[in-house]
Amino acid sequence: MAWILDDSRPIYLQIVDLIKTNIIAGVYHPGDKLPSVRDLAMEASVNPNTMQKALTELERSGLVYTQRTSGRFITEDVVKMTEIKEQLAREQIQLFLKNMEQLGFTKEEIRRLLQRELKEDK
Amino acid sequence: MEQLLKCENLTKRYGYKTALDSINLNIDRGRIIGLLGPNGSGKTTLIKLINGLLSPSEGALTINGFEPGPETKKIVSYLPERTYFNSWMKVTDILDFFCDFYADFDRNRAMEMLHRLNINEQDRLSSMSKGTKEKVQLIMVMSRNADLYCLDEPIGGVDPAARDYILQTIITNYNENASVLISTHLISDIENVLDDVIFIQNGHIRLAASVDEIREQEGKSVDALFREVFKC
Amino acid sequence: MLGKLIKHEFKAVNRLMIPIHLGLILITIVGRFYVQFAMRSPMFHGYSYNVWEGIINFTLISFYVVALLAILIVTELYLMILRPRKNFFTDEGYLTHTLPVSATEHIFSKLIVALVWTTVDGILIVLSVLTMFINMDFLRHFGEIWSELITSFPDVFGVPAGVGLPVFLIMGLLSSTSSILIIYMCMAIGHSFNSHRILASVGVYVGIEIVSSLISSIFTALIGVSTIGKSTLFMVSYASTGMYNYFWPSFWFSSIVSVAMGVGAFLITNHFMTKRLNLE
Numbered sequence: 078m079a080w081i082l083d084d085s086r087p088i089y090l091q092i093v094d095l096i097k098t099n100i101i102a103g104v105y106h107p108g109d110k111l112p113s114v115r116d117l118a119m120e121a122s123v124n125p126n127t128m129q130k131a132l133t134e135l136e137r138s139g140l141v142y143t144q145r146t147s148g149r150f151i152t153e154d155v156v157k158m159t160e161i162k163e164q165l166a167r168e169q170i171q172l173f174l175k176n177m178e179q180l181g182f183t184k185e186e187i188r189r190l191l192q193r194e195l196k197e198d199k
Numbered sequence: 200m201e202q203l204l205k206c207e208n209l210t211k212r213y214g215y216k217t218a219l220d221s222i223n224l225n226i227d228r229g230r231i232i233g234l235l236g237p238n239g240s241g242k243t244t245l246i247k248l249i250n251g252l253l254s255p256s257e258g259a260l261t262i263n264g265f266e267p268g269p270e271t272k273k274i275v276s277y278l279p280e281r282t283y284f285n286s287w288m289k290v291t292d293i294l295d296f297f298c299d300f301y302a303d304f305d306r307n308r309a310m311e312m313l314h315r316l317n318i319n320e321q322d323r324l325s326s327m328s329k330g331t332k333e334k335v336q337l338i339m340v341m342s343r344n345a346d347l348y349c350l351d352e353p354i355g356g357v358d359p360a361a362r363d364y365i366l367q368t369i370i371t372n373y374n375e376n377a378s379v380l381i382s383t384h385l386i387s388d389i390e391n392v393l394d395d396v397i398f399i400q401n402g403h404i405r406l407a408a409s410v411d412e413i414r415e416q417e418g419k420s421v422d423a424l425f426r427e428v429f430k431c
Numbered sequence: 432m433l434g435k436l437i438k439h440e441f442k443a444v445n446r447l448m449i450p451i452h453l454g455l456i457l458i459t460i461v462g463r464f465y466v467q468f469a470m471r472s473p474m475f476h477g478y479s480y481n482v483w484e485g486i487i488n489f490t491l492i493s494f495y496v497v498a499l500l501a502i503l504i505v506t507e508l509y510l511m512i513l514r515p516r517k518n519f520f521t522d523e524g525y526l527t528h529t530l531p532v533s534a535t536e537h538i539f540s541k542l543i544v545a546l547v548w549t550t551v552d553g554i555l556i557v558l559s560v561l562t563m564f565i566n567m568d569f570l571r572h573f574g575e576i577w578s579e580l581i582t583s584f585p586d587v588f589g590v591p592a593g594v595g596l597p598v599f600l601i602m603g604l605l606s607s608t609s610s611i612l613i614i615y616m617c618m619a620i621g622h623s624f625n626s627h628r629i630l631a632s633v634g635v636y637v638g639i640e641i642v643s644s645l646i647s648s649i650f651t652a653l654i655g656v657s658t659i660g661k662s663t664l665f666m667v668s669y670a671s672t673g674m675y676n677y678f679w680p681s682f683w684f685s686s687i688v689s690v691a692m693g694v695g696a697f698l699i700t701n702h703f704m705t706k707r708l709n710l711e
Contacts, residue, residue, distance in 0.1 A: 084420035
């Protein structure tokens with residue numbers, strides 16, 4: 078997986094988002110063991126402290142859990158996964174709506190455009 | 200545990216020129232810190248003071264509670280800008296040298312890193328390119344289990360592949376009881392591996408903060424902030 | 432740590448010292464065979480004179496003398512100046528001065544290795560000259576020559592040879608130790624400058640020489656003994672003036688001067704290496 082990081086936001090937040098996306102997209106499967114902090118840090122070319130911070134953040138959101146001796150695992154809690162998946166989807170939609178608004182589209186226009194787009198896709 | 204590095208009103212003058220002016224600075228353990236500033240800002244002076252290659256004109260500097268001297272040199276590992284090995288030396292001579300003088304030197308770790316670069320123990324330094332010599336020196340320095348690593352401009356003038364190698368080496372050897380101080384003026388290259396940054400200019404500390412803080416508060420990268428602070 | 436420093440110091444200087452002294456031994460052996468061969472020549476016994484043989488012999492002897500001088504000079508120059516300068520005050524200094532070792536130990540390790548090798552160098556050169564020119568006559572009369580040297584010793588120096596020779600040895604050791612330390616001091620001071628470091632080092636050395644010869648000539652005028660802590664000079668002046676009453680005063684004077692200058696030079700070097708280091 079590519080660790081593409083941008084300049085504007087704290088690096089650990091970007092890593093949280095990247096890992097979240099990967100979990101949702103199925104790159105990591107429920108119950109999978111995550112590589113060690115050091116290995117992940119190496120892979121992403123970031124500081125181990127930053128990676129640690131990102132993983133702690135993920136634990137707090139419930140996507141990742143720690144087993145005291147054996148390491149970190151992806152949650153098997155399907156409800157939680159769906160919840161986060163929906164949350165990410167909503168974030169994307171909100172971003173989309175905001176951008177459309179900036180372009181001057183009304184809600185009605187957006188809906189019409191979207192419907193047409195979705196129909197054409199079929 | 201004692202504060203790893205502590206500078207109190209640290210001043211260094213060369214004749215009439217003041218290279219460092221009353222600097223107050225603390226460094227904790229377990230951090231990777233960028234010492235950032237334009238050329239001639241006092242980065243190398245600070246690093247030389249930490250390593251006892253210069254003595255303060257005023258103020259004090261302690262490492263783990265000691266003033267620089269044989270006691271602190273046991274726990275500080277230093278990569279200067281210069282290559283300091285004799286060219287007649289073989290890799291094994293250098294390994295022997297470090298083993299003899301630094302109790303914290305991990306020969307196996309060094310050999311492992313050397314082998315990964317296909318450097319043989321019997322190779323002579325004189326047969327190596329400048330880049331390879333610099334890598335050997337970095338490996339020696341990072342193979343110590345020191346408390347403080349001081350890397351002076353490790354990525355200045357190296358190609359991107361070598362830069363990645365250096366950063367990977369720093370990350371691999373990270374441990375939570377030790378800190379790494381990296382001086383550079385090429386910030387964007389190393390920004391992602393830093394915990395904290397210290398901006399230094401004309402012998403003064405302009406800013407000392409964590410990278411996350413800067414990004415959260417300023418909404419921009421350290422590199423962008425640096426360009427702003429040090430705008431000509 | 433001093434032991435380890437000395438070990439690595441030997442390792443570094445042996446790379447040059449062993450080959451050039453093996454060279455010396457080789458030259459001596461070859462030379463000895465040649466002398467043996469040349470002595471059989473009729474010319475050597477005064478029967479005839481061959482110009483070419485004369486030229487060849489002269490050239491070879493000159494070569495030998497130049498080789499001896501070169502070995503002596505290279506040894507001293509390398510051990511006392513080039514090696515310490517490179518290891519302490521150039522890029523290598525970045526490693527040297529970040530070892531967990533005190534400046535005192537650094538100075539002593541260099542000093543001890545320099546003393547050992549200059550002594551070996553001196554002994555080998557004397558042996559080489561002896562080997563080259565000893566013949567059966569000399570060996571046959573060696574006992575007589577030696578006993579005469581011993582018996583006449585008190586007449587010249589005022590003390591028995593059993594006392595005088597060890598005293599000369601001590602004086603030689605003290606004076607070479609202090610002169611090496613003075614050279615270190617000059618380099619340490621010179622390299623604390625921001626530029627023209629070598630020139631500054633030489634300048635300091637010349638200054639010290641002027642001052643010390645000034646002081647010594649004042650002392651000479653005062654007590655009538657010409658010595659500035661240099662035992663050879665001392666012996667020459669001593670033998671020529673025959674002032675054998677002054678053996679002990681001269682010994683003490685020269686030793687005290689050597690020790691005082693050596694200690695002073697050491698302290699200053701130590702100070703400059705710990706507090707005023709100025710690597711480029």
